[in-house]
Amino acid sequence: MVPVFFVYFSVVSILAGILTVALRNPVHCGLALLALLLHVAGLFVLLNAEFLFAVQVIVYAGAILVLYLFVLMLLNLKSEERYLHTKYAVLLFAGVAICGELVLLVLRSPFAGARGDAPSSAILKDGDSYAVGIKMFSEYLLPFEIVGVFLLGAIIGAIVLAKTPTAADAEGE
Amino acid sequence: MTTVPLAAYVAVSAILFATGLIGVLIRRNFIIVLMAVEIMLNAANINLVAFSHYLESMAGQIVALFVIAIAAGEAAVGLAIIIVVFRGKISTNVDEMNLLKW
Numbered sequence: 001m002v003p004v005f006f007v008y009f010s011v012v013s014i015l016a017g018i019l020t021v022a023l024r025n026p027v028h029c030g031l032a033l034l035a036l037l038l039h040v041a042g043l044f045v046l047l048n049a050e051f052l053f054a055v056q057v058i059v060y061a062g063a064i065l066v067l068y069l070f071v072l073m074l075l076n077l078k079s080e081e082r083y084l085h086t087k088y089a090v091l092l093f094a095g096v097a098i099c100g101e102l103v104l105l106v107l108r109s110p111f112a113g114a115r116g117d118a119p120s121s122a123i124l125k126d127g128d129s130y131a132v133g134i135k136m137f138s139e140y141l142l143p144f145e146i147v148g149v150f151l152l153g154a155i156i157g158a159i160v161l162a163k164t165p166t167a168a169d170a171e172g173e
Numbered sequence: 174m175t176t177v178p179l180a181a182y183v184a185v186s187a188i189l190f191a192t193g194l195i196g197v198l199i200r201r202n203f204i205i206v207l208m209a210v211e212i213m214l215n216a217a218n219i220n221l222v223a224f225s226h227y228l229e230s231m232a233g234q235i236v237a238l239f240v241i242a243i244a245a246g247e248a249a250v251g252l253a254i255i256i257v258v259f260r261g262k263i264s265t266n267v268d269e270m271n272l273l274k275w
Contacts, residue, residue: 006177010185017189017212021196026204033208036189040215043182047226049234052218052241059241064211064248071252072204075259084199085268091198099191106183116230123231132238135231143235147242154246161253 006046013039024083030069037061048120051129182223190216201266203258207251214244 016036023029041056085091123131136144189212196209218237225233258270 003177006181010181014185014188014192017192020208020212021192021200021205026202029205029208033211036212037215040219043185043219044222046177047182047222049222049226049237052222052234052237055238055241056218059245060211060215064245067248067252068204068208071255075204075255077202077204083201085201088199092195095191095195095198098194099188102187102191103184106187107180109180109183111179111183111227113224113228116228116232118231119229120226128234131231132234136235136238140235143239147239151242151246154249158249158253161250162256 002046005042009039009042009046013043026072026077027069030065030072033068034061034065037065048123049128051132179223179227183220186216186219186223189213189219201268203255203267203270204252206267207248207255210247210251211244214240214247 013036016032016039019032020029020036023032037056037060041053041061044050044053044056118131118135193209193212193216196212197206200206200209218240221233221237221240223233225231225237262269
C-alpha cells in the first residue's frame with residue numbers, strides 16, 4: 001500500500017506545484033498551492049512524521065495560505081495579460097536543466113550515512129509527537145527559543161511595515 | 174511489504190525544488206513569487222523528513238519544524254512589503270520594483 005500512496009502523493013504534489021507556477025489567475029495559484037501543501041502533508045505521514053503532518057495542515061494550509069489568499073483578496077488584482085517574464089523561455093530551459101541534473105545526481109547517489117538513535121520502532125512506541133517534544137525541549141531548546149524571538153521580530157516587522165500612515169507620522173517626517 | 178527507496182523521496186523533492194525555482198524566475202507577480210518560495214521550502218522539508226526517517230534520527234523533523242516557523246515569518250513580512258508597495262504604486266510586478274525608496 002505504501003508505494004501506491006507514495007506515487008499518488010508525489011505525482012499530485014508535483015502537478016500542483018507546476019500548476020501553482022503556471023496558472024494565470026493568482027487565486028487559482030493559491031488553490032493549487034493548497035493542494036500541494038496537503039499532498040506534501042500526506043508524504044509526511046508515509047514517513048512516520050505525524051506531528052509534522054498536523055503542523056503542515058494547521059500552520060501551512062490553515063494559516064499561511066489563508067494569509068496569502070487574504071492579501072490577494074485585499075489587493076483585488078486584475079489578472080495581467082503578460083504574466084510571465086519577457087525572457088521566460090531561457091529561464092525555463094535553465095530551470096529544467098537544473099532539475100534534470102539534480103534528479104540524475106540524486107538517483108545515482110548511494111545515501112549511506114551514520115544511523116541516529118531514533119529507529120521507527122522507538123518512535124512508534126510512544127508516538128511521533130512524544131519523540132519530537134522530548135528532542136525539541138532537550139537538545140534543541142536554544143534554537144527553539146531563537147525561533148520564538150525570530151517570530152516576534154517578524155510580527156513586529158509586519159505590523160510596522162503594513163501600518164497605515166497617519167497624520168502624526170507625516171508631521172514627524 | 175515493499176518499501177519506497179530514499180532516492181525516490183529525494184527525487185520528488187528535487188523536482189519540486191526546481192519547480193519553485195522556475196516559478197521564482199519566470200513569474201512577474203510578487204505574490205506568486207512568494208508562493209514559489211513556499212514550494213521550495215516544502216521541497217526542503219520533504220528532504221529533511223525523508224532523511225530523518227531513513228537515517229533514524231529525529232534531527233530532521235525538528236529542523237523541518239523550524240523551517241515551517243521561518244516560512245510563516247517570511248510570508249508575514251513578504252506580504253506586508255507587498256501591501257506597502259501596492260499602496261504606493263498600484264502594482265505587484267517585480268520588474269517595476271526597482272527602487273529602495275520612493
